[in-house]
Amino acid sequence: MKSEGQKQSQKHEKRIAKAIGGQTTAASGAFWSRKGDVRNDTLLIEHKWTGKKTKTISAAELQKITTEAIMDGRLPVFGIHLDGEDYVILLETDFLELWEKLNAQ
Secondary structure, eight states, rough: OHHHHHHHHHHHHHHHHTTTTTEEEEGOOSSSSSSSSSSSSEEEEEEEESSSSSOOHHHHHHHHHHHHHHHHHEEEEEEEEEEEEEEEOOOHHHHHHHHHHHHHH
């Protein structure tokens, strides 16, 4: 039986997948051939959910999604639901590239 956190995490992953025109990954990326929790043609998202006010994010977690995304030809995104809010973490180089594209219009 799934915990409340697992149910909420799956619900959130499905919402993100729909928002980006992507899909969730079976078993949350546990298979060697398909990593990450959510993906589309451009993005690979690792998602964490907590109802708490704090969550420790390790360098290993960020490096893992970065490596997996680069190997898959996608942009790495670390998403987190924390105390009722949704956040994403990007590499600074990816953020600056997106910023430049937005400001070039």
